[in-house]
Amino acid sequence: MxxxxxxxxxxxxxxxxxxxxxxxxxxxxxxxxxxxxxxxxxxxxxxxxxxxxxxxxxxxxxxxxxxxxxxxxxxxxxxxxxxxxxxxxxxxxxxxxxxxxxxxxxxxxxxxxxxxxxxxxxxxxxxxxxxxxxGVLGSPGITAWVGLLHVAKARAGETVIVSAAAGAVGSVVGQIARLSGCRVVGIAGGPQKCRLVVEELGFHACVDYRVADFEAMLAQATPDGADVDFENVGGTVFDTVLTRMNDFGRIALCGLVSQYNLREPQGLRNVATLLNRNLMLQGFRVGHYKEQREPALHQLADWVRQGKLRxxxxxxxxxxxxxxxxxxxxxxxxxxxxxxxxx
Ligand SMILES: NC(=O)c1ccc[n+]([C@@H]2O[C@H](COP(=O)([O-])OP(=O)(O)OC[C@H]3O[C@@H](n4cnc5c(N)ncnc54)[C@H](OP(=O)(O)O)[C@@H]3O)[C@@H](O)[C@H]2O)c1
CATH class of the missing domain: 3.90.180.10 (Medium-chain alcohol dehydrogenases, catalytic domain)
Structure with a gap:
């Protein structure tokens, strides 16, 4: 034809x-x-x-x-x-x-x-x-790579928290963090997602933000605090994560999905933590990192080819x-x- x-x-x-x-x-x-x-x-x-x-x-x-x-x-x-x-x-x-x-x-x-x-x-x-x-080889994968390695500059040995951990961006962030030698703690909605994140994607721990004692569970999962937060969610999840950040920690603010359907955005209670702990908070939009697209894609494709990135x-x-x-x-x-x- x-x-x-x-x-x-x-x-x-x-x-x-x-x-x-x-x-x-x-x-x-x-x-x-x-x-x-x-x-x-x-x-x-x-x-x-x-x-x-x-x-x-x-x-x-x-x-x-x-x-x-x-x-x-x-x-x-x-x-x-x-x-x-x-x-x-x-x-x-x-x-x-x-x-x-x-x-x-x-x-x-x-x-x-x-x-x-x-x-x-x-x-x-x-x-x-x-x-x-x-997904993994599209905008979500590139966003994960840019935000974690280029914006937050996560390094081996650090603890990384990632919210919406079972989603398109979060699932790649956690795996890149693990491949980079970080300890990675996910946050996701429900026990099934948390199980998948740990057992299938290799996160070191995952905390269900829907449980009543979320704050205590997150503290238990991050006994040495967190050096990097890859923030996808905002709202009360982000407020809780702030309490776990170490001095000079870095936050890559990727998204605020908990806010998109609200008539009025929620404020942050723990904003003083940014000051108290010398935190660096940087929002980023992947479209502004065009020069990172090819290196990101190259690495993501390599990992997919080698079966390292699920x-x-x-x-x-x-x-x-x-x-x-x-x-x-x-x-x-x-x-x-x-x-x-x-x-
Ligand atoms: N900055 C950029 O350039 C850029 C690029 C791409 C994406 N993003 C952002 O990255 C984030 C993730 O995007 P994605 O495409 O990977 O979507 P996704 O994570 O695959 O899907 C959205 C997830 O958000 C979670 N969620 C929804 N409402 C929530 C709430 N109230 N509290 C906690 N979690 C909630 C849900 O997971 P649970 O079941 O775990 O609640 C849901 O599965 C979004 O904020 C998006 O705007 C930013």
Missing amino acids: NAENIVIATAKERNLQIRYVRAPDGWVGPENFELTHGDVPVPGDGEVLVRNHYLSLDPYQRRQMIPGVEYVRPLRLGAIMEGRTVGEVLQSQHRDFRTGDFVYGDFGWQQFGVLRGEEIRKIDTTLAPPSAWL FRETVAQGLEKAPQAFVDMLAGHNVGKQVVKLV
């Missing part, structure tokens, strides 16, 4: 799409989205038509719904939901891409999409399955499941990277 035939075939198909139609007030829900049908787009000069195979669901997409949000692009009501995907090239009008190539791009919550060749990247599906390029995924089946899967991911129903399988 040549490329022309493929496009004729797809032109008969409808393009299932999910639009963002209502701004949430508090928790986001499926009612904030609408399923619509569009045409399969036709690529123009320099463009590539892709059939999306996997869609990535990420906490920043909830931030995009916050009025007046900084740093992420706000979502437009009525527009197709923005989102990263991996998929297969059906037709290319760009010299660097061929039919059958697998690529990564911001194609959004839809089955088919068109982008310019400069906006997408080829992925190597012989190294890892396509969905891994949205990755887990939670897979929802079908685009129509994306809204509920998005809500569920924010509520902690995912283990590892949350994706939606579209093909």
Whole structure:
């Protein structure tokens, strides 16, 4: 089948799409989205038509719904939901891409999409399955590497705490910390996640933040305190972690997922600890560390190839499941990277 035939075939198909139609007030829900049908787009000069195979669901997409949000692009009501995907090239009008190539791009919550060749990247599906390029070999993996090694500068022999430890970013952070010779303590929701983090991902300990004596349990898991906090959660979890930080500890503030669905953000009670213990707190946005992308990817790919870095995924089946899967991911129903399988 040549490329022309493929496009004729797809032109008969409808393009299932999910639009963002209502701004949430508090928790986001499926009612904030609408399923619509569009045409399969036709690529123009320099463009590539892709059939999306996997869609990535990420906490920043909830931030995009916050009025007046900084740093992420706000979502437009009525527009197709923005989102990263991996998929297969059906037709290319760009010299660097061929039919059958697998690529990564911001194609959004839809089955088919068109982008310019400069906006997408080829992925190597012989190294890892396509969905891994949205997780361990995608933005979450690179975020973990940059935040832990470049921002917090974790060193062998140090104790590292990581919150949302069973999630896409946290699960990679903990494994990189272990591979770097650190003692790593995860924080996650529920005993099952904690067990997985220790037994499957090799963390030295994991504490369930939902138990009443969380503070005491975290103290027990960090008898020598913590030198690094990789902060994914914020709120009361972060407040508790602050009490465990050692003098001159470093905090890489990656995310505040506990806050994204709140009408009003919570404050920090233990902020004085930053002063009292000479702590360094640095927020970071992975998009600003473009020069770290290639070294990070190189190392992550090596570890995956050698079987040193494990990755887990939670897979929802079908685009129509994306809204509920998005809500569920924010509520902690995912283990590892949350994706939606579209093909
Ligand atoms: N700075 C950057 O450039 C950058 C890049 C990527 C991601 N991030 C941030 O990194 C964090 C993790 O993202 P991810 O993609 O890896 O998502 P994820 O961890 O795979 O999924 C989100 C997780 O957050 C946890 N969570 C939700 N509400 C919580 C609460 N109230 N208290 C404690 N934990 C809660 C849940 O795990 P539990 O079951 O354990 O509660 C859930 O599984 C997010 O804050 C995200 O915004 C930042």
